[in-house]
Amino acid sequence: HARDVDGLGGMPGASRIAAPLSVAELLEVEEPEERWIAEGLIPAEANVLIAGYPKTHKTNFLLELGVAAATATPFLGRFEVPTRYRAGIVLMEDRPHRVRRRLERIAQAHGFALSDLDGWLYLWFRPPIRLSEPAVMAELAAHVEAFGLDVLMLDNWALVATGDSNDADEVTPQLAALSGLRDRRPNLTVILVHHARKTTADRGAERLTDMIRNSSAFGAW
Numbered sequence: 683h684a685r686d687v688d689g690l691g692g693m694p695g696a697s698r699i700a701a702p703l704s705v706a707e708l709l710e711v712e713e714p715e716e717r718w719i720a721e722g723l724i725p726a727e728a729n730v731l732i733a734g735y736p737k738t739h740k741t742n743f744l745l746e747l748g749v750a751a752a753t754a755t756p757f758l759g760r761f762e763v764p765t766r767y768r769a770g771i772v773l774m775e776d777r778p779h780r781v782r783r784r785l786e787r788i789a790q791a792h793g794f795a796l797s798d799l800d801g802w803l804y805l806w807f808r809p810p811i812r813l814s815e816p817a818v819m820a821e822l823a824a825h826v827e828a829f830g831l832d833v834l835m836l837d838n839w840a841l842v843a844t845g846d847s848n849d850a851d852e853v854t855p856q857l858a859a860l861s862g863l864r865d866r867r868p869n870l871t872v873i874l875v876h877h878a879r880k881t882t883a884d885r886g887a888e889r890l891t892d893m894i895r896n897s898s899a900f901g902a903w
Contacts, residue, residue, distance in 0.1 A: 719751055719833055719871055720761035729861060729903050730873040733894050740875050744771055744835045746788055751833055752802035755792045767832035770804040774841035778807055804829055813856035814844045827866040838875040850899040857903040
């Protein structure tokens with residue numbers, strides 16, 4: 683009998699493997715509510731990859747998303763943000779005074795002063811983050827938990843990763859470290875910026891992730 687697992691045929695100790703679900707129990711499983719940061723575009727509680735060529739406004743995309751999330755106003759003027767979210771952005775290339783000017787303009791376009799976002803939007807500028815260093819990631823996870831972040835955005839992969847980005851054995855553990863931030867903040871959405879590569883007539887892109895270096899590891903993530 684599926685539920686008669688006491689002792690597991692005389693094996694000592696308690697079982698760590700739960701009994702299987704029956705079909706009747708499976709039919710009673712509730713469908714989780716679909717949640718969005720930006721409805722129809724950026725899902726909540728997910729891993730999100732943003733890829734583009736250099737100088738295609740990837741950072742501006744993140745800043746606009748951060749303001750939209752922090753103010754619960756439509757992202758890009760089109761995608762509804764259902765509630766206010768606390769957002770954190772890791773910027774590995776920009777400087778504070780330049781980002782402040784951009785954020786002031788973006789906030790104004792959303793009908794807010796930048797000061798209205800205090801307590802809802804947080805920014806790191808060129809922190810010594812390496813995804814391959816457990817102690818660093820534990821410190822980042824502590825910040826995410828302490829500030830109650832709902833969204834964490836990292837710009838960009840090349841500046842927080844180590845090793846060969848074309849080697850799945852090196853890439854996969856670092857992406858797993860990003861997902862591991864949810865161990866302390868289960869509802870966290872993680873957004874990672876990466877560079878796209880050019881495709882040619884003989885090397886097309888059947889999937890969006892085919893345009894990214896090491897597409898198999900990033901696609902799986």
